[in-house]
Amino acid sequence: MTRMADRLLELIAPHTVARATDCGYECCKFPAFTAKYCCYYPNGHVSCGGCKSSIACS
DSSP states (O other): OHHHHHHHHHHHSOTTSOOOOEEEEEEOSSSTTEEEEEEEOTTSOEEEOOOEEOTTOO
16 A cells, blocks of 8 residues: 555655655544544655544544
């Protein structure tokens, strides 16, 4: 999954932007039972999607 996220990032972000090194799903605090996909970059930038339903965050 991380490789796919890196490829997508390469398509939409300038080549000067550092590649994502750590991506994965995280449980949201609110609303309950939701998760978001976040990527952490070497330069300290964090990019997350919206919270979506997830049974893993129960």
